[in-house]
Amino acid sequence: GEDVEQSLFLSVREGDSSVINCTYTDSSSTYLYWYKQEPGAGLQLLTYIFSNMDMKQDQRLTVLLNKKDKHLSLRIADTQTGDSAIYFCADLNRDDKIIFGKGTRLHILP
Amino acid sequence: NAGVTQTPKFQVLKTGQSMTLQCAQDMNHEYMSWYRQDPGMGLRLIHYSVGAGITDQGEVPNGYNVSRSTTEDFPLRLLSAAPSQTSVYFCASRTGGFYGYTFGSGTRLTVV
Numbered sequence: 001g002e003d004v005e006q007s008l009f010l011s012v013r014e015g016d017s018s019v020i021n022c023t024y025t026d027s028s029s030t031y032l033y034w035y036k037q038e039p040g041a042g043l044q045l046l047t048y049i050f051s052n053m054d055m056k057q058d059q060r061l062t063v064l065l066n067k068k069d070k071h072l073s074l075r076i077a078d079t080q081t082g083d084s085a086i087y088f089c090a091d092l093n094r095d096d097k098i099i100f101g102k103g104t105r106l107h108i109l110p
Numbered sequence: 111n112a113g114v115t116q117t118p119k120f121q122v123l124k125t126g127q128s129m130t131l132q133c134a135q136d137m138n139h140e141y142m143s144w145y146r147q148d149p150g151m152g153l154r155l156i157h158y159s160v161g162a163g164i165t166d167q168g169e170v171p172n173g174y175n176v177s178r179s180t181t182e183d184f185p186l187r188l189l190s191a192a193p194s195q196t197s198v199y200f201c202a203s204r205t206g207g208f209y210g211y212t213f214g215s216g217t218r219l220t221v222v
């Protein structure tokens with residue numbers, strides 16, 4: 001079946017850029033999403049990108065999409081301690097369901 | 111707007127007990143879903159609904175029932191709780207099209 005894959009853990013120094021990567025298998029995915037989950041909370045939609053776009057920028061967040069390789073990335077510029085969270089990649093598939101990856105835990109080093 | 115409201119926030123059940131996790135949204139969203147979150151497993155889809163009276167199974171539906179009698183409410187029923195159902199449960203809703211989900215704050219369920 002279809003799948004969304006992410007690395008489980010990323011450590012970044014405060015002030016550096018964080019890059020979280022995701023791959024997906026469903027070639028008919030129309031929209032792809034990044035969600036953020038802080039400890040003890042639900043998921044919060046950070047940003048999304050349409051499958052015919054290559055890039056989307058929103059303040060400190062940059063989303064890059066390589067549709068040929070089915071690769072999605074989220075870059076967070078000037079990473080802050082408040083960015084410490086789990087980040088989920090997700091895609092809207094052909095059955096109109098949203099499928100989530102396992103999440104990448106971002107740890108900020110001082 | 112309250113968004114998506116889940117109750118209770120915490121629950122402890124004994125094996126074999128049944129219970130209903132409540133979910134309500136006030137955004138007039140057509141789509142609603144239940145996910146469970148387990149360590150290292152991400153979010154797995156249990157059941158979802160594309161409108162009142164319409165439900166379908168997700169990836170891990172066994173042991174759970176749902177119904178959607180109104181647009182606002184989407185309760186999740188555990189028929190006979192098992193320790194394997196210990197998890198954090200999230201309800202989410204969205205409109206049709208590309209809009210992503212709005213999530214509730216979750217219900218942490220422990221089955222002993």
